[in-house]
Amino acid sequence: MTDHDEHSVLETAQMMLVQHPLCDRCLGRQFAWLGTGTSNENRGYSIKLTLCMIADDELKSGSKESGERTFAVLAGNGMFVPAKTIAAKNSIVYEDSNSCHLCFIEGNSIFDRIPNIADRMVGIADQVEFETFLAGSIPSPLLVERQDEMTATYSTLHSETLKSHFNRLVGIQLQELLGKSVDFEKPDVVFVYDMDRDEVELQVNPIFIYGRYRKLVRGIPQSRWDCKKCKGRGCKECEDTGRKYPDSISEYVGIPAQQCAGGSRFKFHAAGREDVDVLMLGKGRPFVVEISKPRVRKPDLLEMTQTINQEAGGKIEVHDLELTDRHRLQKLKEDASSNIKEYAAVIQTEGSVTDEAIQRVIQSFQGVVIEQRTPNRVSHRRSDLVREKKVHEVQITRQEDGVLEAFFKVQGGTYIKELISGDEGRTRPSVAEILGTACLCKELNVTAIYGGEN
Ligand SMILES: [Zn+2]
Ligand SMILES: [Zn+2]
Structure with a gap:
């Protein structure tokens, strides 16, 4: 086939028809992106009608052979009724076809099945509650292959896939039957038709x-x-x-x-x-x-x-x-790892702690970044690496001897128990390190989570 640009829509359409039987919908689909506010079926019908008129003109003005050839194609592979009538009148011989190359499965067009498919879809629709839907399909691989071949052979730039054409028509039919609207982005449910298996399925989105x-x-x-x-x-x-x-x-x-x-x-x-x-x-x-x-x-x-x-x-x-x-x-x-969290903790200290040491902790953790290596206790399920975490604020008050009450305001993902104990040097600095005595988190509560979700 020569360069696409050398052929007009009509020439291309005629060449396609010479090669394969094509229904109006499938012929029109090869030119789906040309013209607007119409259907592929109308496109196909109009092309065939125009070719028919040109051929009739040829017939009447003496180019009999060319006209007859076109009529034979339109009546045969085109399955076009007006052409069949003229062919019969003029005794033009043609080979009758009745199955479109691009949409027939087991003797009938998948487009002709749409009313039945839509009815079956409506039948399974009452299982669930939904407002919006989308029609989808699993196209027949054979038909997809044939369409691809057609697009490649004629270098058509304006054709549409069978799947998109089919889904749209099913969608329109369903919309009428269900009285619900189509949503391409996030439909509540998707109706799927499997062309080869002739099965309908309802996929319900979470x-x-x-x-x-x-x-x-x-x-x-x-x-x-x-x-x-x-x-x-x-x-x-x-x-x-x-x-x-x-x-x-x-x-x-x-x-x-x-x-x-x-x-x-x-x-x-x-x-x-x-x-x-x-x-x-x-x-x-x-x-x-x-x-x-x-x-x-x-x-x-x-x-x-x-x-x-x-x-x-x-x-x-x-x-x-x-x-x-x-x-x-x-x-x-x-x-989760960037928001701010607040905690209340009860800390047990090994040795006694001076007020001065407590003040040192409070001051040391004013808006600082700490380095926290994956704690020993979770290293079996999290990769071992050092994370930088921001500590916004720490407050500590003495409850009784050896027991402190603490308040932490930190970046999400900070391990508080380890910020208290130091986790054998894996978290630095830590409360224990600054207090200069071993510390254990006895009790911990998350008291607030701030962030984008508030
Ligand atoms: Zn067809
Ligand atoms: Zn068990």
Whole structure:
């Protein structure tokens, strides 16, 4: 084939038709980006009609052979009814085709199946609640290959893919039947038609619920913690529970949330985490719970809050629940190491501590950057490296001999227990180092988390 520019739309279309039977929709699709406010079907029909008129003119003005040739193509591969009528009248012989090269599977056009496909999609749509949708498809590889070949052979610059053409038509039909709108960015659900299998499927996108949790009792991990020995299968050590800890914040929040939304599973994401023995007080820690395949997209969040709080029996508490999106989830994770956190701690010191030493600690930690190597106690699950963390403020008061009360305001991701003890020199400077005596964090509570989520 020669350079594309040498051929007009009509010439190209005619060459295509000489080679393959093409329905109006598939012929028009080769020129989908030319002209606007119309359909591919109209494009294809108009091209065929124009070719038909030119051929008729030739027939009537003496170029009989050329005219007859075009009619044979239009009536045969073009499957064009007006051309068939003229061909019959003029006894023009042509080879009848009835299956379009680009859209037929097992004897019929996938476009002709659309009303049936749309009906079946509506049939499975009542399983779930949704406002917006998108029509999608898994195109037949054979048809995709043929379209690609066509585009390559004729160097067409203005053709559309079969998939996009088909999806749009299904989308229009569904829109009418469902009375709901199409959303290309983040649809609630996606209807998918598998062309080769002739199957429809409904993909339900997850919902995301933002909130904050408070942890009021020590000894609860943020996420489910399986027994190390049996890896969750159940053994003597865990009394056949399969777990190291019986409960978790993630389950206290996620299970009722999943039930409220009629989902299939949940994922719990939080802005950082506190240790098992640390309370989360104040306004709580931001989290997002992601619920897969929800039947209800707008659950009653007040009811959800109440259910979570009731079932947790005062161990944890959630508030400020709101529907959000995936974007918020990403932000939550990004914020976790840059936001500011406040802690209250009880510190036990080995030796006695002077007021002067306490003042030295307070002064030393006014807006400084500390270096913290991954603590010994977490080095099995986090890579060993030195992190720089900003300490904004430390306040210390004496409670009784050998016991201090401390307040910390630090960058997210700072290990407070190690900031107190020094972790055998892995955190520098530390409270212990400056006080000049060994220190142990006896009790720790997170009292505030500030950041983008406030
Ligand atoms: Zn076709
Ligand atoms: Zn076990």
